[in-house]
Amino acid sequence: xxxxxxxxxxxxxxxxxxxxxxxxxxxxxxxxxxxxxxxxxxxxxxxxxxxxxxxxxxxxxxxxxxxxxxxxxxxxxxxxxxxxxxxxxxxxxxxxxxxxxxxxxxxxxxxxxxxxxxxxxxxxxxxxxxxxxxxxxxxxxxxxxxxxxxxxxxxxxxxxxxxxxxxxxxxxxxxxxxxxxxxxxxxxxxxxxxxxxxxxxxxxxxxxxxxxxxxxxxxxxxxxxxxxxxxxxxxxxxxxxxxxxxxxxxxxxxxxxxxxxxxxxxxxxxxxxxxxxxxxxxxxxxxxxxxxxxxxxxxxxxxxxxxxxxxxxxxxxxxxxxxxxxxxxxxxxxxxxxxxxxxxxxxxxxxxxxxxxxxxxxxxxxxxxxxxxxxxxxxxxxxxxxxxxxxxx
Amino acid sequence: xxxxxxxxxxxxxxxxxxxxxxxxxxxxxxxxxxxxxxxxxxxxxxxxxxxxxxxxxxxxxxxxxxxxxxxxxxxxxxxxxxxx
Ligand code: SF4
Ligand code: SF4
Numbered sequence: 001x002x003x004x005x006x007x008x009x010x011x012x013x014x015x016x017x018x019x020x021x022x023x024x025x026x027x028x029x030x031x032x033x034x035x036x037x038x039x040x041x042x043x044x045x046x047x048x049x050x051x052x053x054x055x056x057x058x059x060x061x062x063x064x065x066x067x068x069x070x071x072x073x074x075x076x077x078x079x080x081x082x083x084x085x086x087x088x089x090x091x092x093x094x095x096x097x098x099x100x101x102x103x104x105x106x107x108x109x110x111x112x113x114x115x116x117x118x119x120x121x122x123x124x125x126x127x128x129x130x131x132x133x134x135x136x137x138x139x140x141x142x143x144x145x146x147x148x149x150x151x152x153x154x155x156x157x158x159x160x161x162x163x164x165x166x167x168x169x170x171x172x173x174x175x176x177x178x179x180x181x182x183x184x185x186x187x188x189x190x191x192x193x194x195x196x197x198x199x200x201x202x203x204x205x206x207x208x209x210x211x212x213x214x215x216x217x218x219x220x221x222x223x224x225x226x227x228x229x230x231x232x233x234x235x236x237x238x239x240x241x242x243x244x245x246x247x248x249x250x251x252x253x254x255x256x257x258x259x260x261x262x263x264x265x266x267x268x269x270x271x272x273x274x275x276x277x278x279x280x281x282x283x284x285x286x287x288x289x290x291x292x293x294x295x296x297x298x299x300x301x302x303x304x305x306x307x308x309x310x311x312x313x314x315x316x317x318x319x320x321x322x323x324x325x326x327x328x329x330x331x332x333x334x335x336x337x338x339x340x341x342x343x344x345x346x347x348x349x350x351x352x353x354x355x356x357x358x359x360x361x362x363x364x365x366x367x368x369x370x371x372x373x374x375x376x377x378x379x380x381x382x383x384x385x386x387x388x389x390x391x392x393x
Numbered sequence: 394x395x396x397x398x399x400x401x402x403x404x405x406x407x408x409x410x411x412x413x414x415x416x417x418x419x420x421x422x423x424x425x426x427x428x429x430x431x432x433x434x435x436x437x438x439x440x441x442x443x444x445x446x447x448x449x450x451x452x453x454x455x456x457x458x459x460x461x462x463x464x465x466x467x468x469x470x471x472x473x474x475x476x477x
Contacts, residue, residue, distance in 0.1 A: 054474040057460040063451055065458030076476040083476040134475075155464035156421065194447065195464030196422035344423050349463050 009046040034115035037081035061141040065195040067151025084133040089126040089152035094178035095165040113140040125162030126152035157195035163205035164212040173207030174225030174295035175323040198347035222300040222314040227292035230272040237288035296322040302354025315379035338369040403446035419465040
């Protein structure tokens with residue numbers, strides 16, 4: 001490829017011990033002219049202190065309403081090779097497991113049809129293929145489907161569901177996150193590819209309250225593994241931690257948010273009915289403690305990042321469900337479908353489900369979807385003193 | 394329930410309002426659904442029928458999905474941001 005692009009501002013982003021996306025783009029630029037113009041345009045953006053991308057809203061593949069994010073350069077004469085620079089979202093495998101063979105095939109496809117640059121993975125969870133032209137979209141899609149991949153979601157639709165690795169590698173997983181993620185992806189295919197909602201809708205599945213996919217902060221429906229019996233406890237292992245120097249009172253007991261642990265120097269006692277399943281003690285002493293045996297998940301609703309309104313965390317919708325088989329999934333889908341129907345009927349344009357619940361009130365919402373209110377649904381104690389009630393005789 | 398409207402009829406009715414609204418109003422899938430249920434009556438037209446009608450419009454390329462803050466269904470056109 002012809003002479004190197006001068007990028008003094010971007011070069012700064014290569015300093016330090018961490019990997020740099022600039023170094024990666026420079027490597028790609030040696031053989032790919034899109035990557036080379038991308039470097040040039042990015043440097044120009046830092047120089048001008050303005051992004052030089054225009055958002056496109058129409059490009060896509062036939063039949064689908066999502067999966068491609070249109071991007072055009074607003075400096076096409078100066079950087080003609082990124083005049084079109086669309087992003088393709090590819091539905092990732094549950095738990096982000098790949099074979100090296102399939103990764104090579106994916107990269108080969110992308111080098112043939114796009115810039116060769118990928119983002120593994122985007123914050124949505126999808127595999128993100130960065131930069132191609134409109135005329136390459138259909139052929140990219142054909143080749144991806146031929147090796148078993150599909151596009152992910154974008155727009156006012158179900159977004160690509162994502163999960164932690166769950167029972168495939170983690171002993172704390174309280175349900176099979178990967179199986180549920182696969183099932184949800186299949187069940188909501190139409191809603192994923194054909195946007196018909198007021199706004200985006202994300203499902204994220206975590207196997208335990210450590211919530212490695214941050215579902216409580218990023219998903220309209222967060223399905224978080226939990227248990228309802230006692231924490232499993234091996235006293236000898238607790239003693240071993242103590243002997244090895246762990247200050248159990250300072251580092252475990254005193255940090256328990258349920259204030260339900262006691263360590264007398266020889267025995268650890270847990271009042272399980274006050275445990276809020278925060279995972280702290282289990283994380284601190286993994287050989288001694290583990291989640292109970294009666295495992296399932298809590299269903300939470302309503303988190304989102306701050307786009308239209310401020311950020312919100314999910315709050316409890318169903319405190320505990322068993323998720324052992326496809327039958328139990330069907331019960332979940334009934335609840336989700338009732339919520340989606342209500343939101344499609346009454347939700348405003350660009351209103352996430354969490355904002356909708358805030359607007360109409362939790363009590364009205366649960367009544368409308370036919371759920372019995374439970375104390376666990378209360379996200380925070382009320383702070384309005386002007387509510388009066390009478391005790392029924 | 395009275396006899397359902399034919400899906401092609403719903404698709405045609407949707408196409409007409411999208412075309413008439415072109416440049417004036419963008420329609421989401423839910424807007425089209427509400428319009429159709431109002432037009433044909435809830436006893437002759439429902440959400441599933443509307444979903445199928447939208448699919449016909451998209452797969453025949455009479456309409457395309459677009460995204461401008463939210464997702465819409467429009468007549469294919471050259472978008473303003475596009476470079477040649
Ligand atoms: S969320 Fe829990 S189950 Fe899933 S990987 Fe993290 S620690 Fe393991
Ligand atoms: S999981 Fe959390 S709340 Fe429960 S006993 Fe352990 S530290 Fe306490």
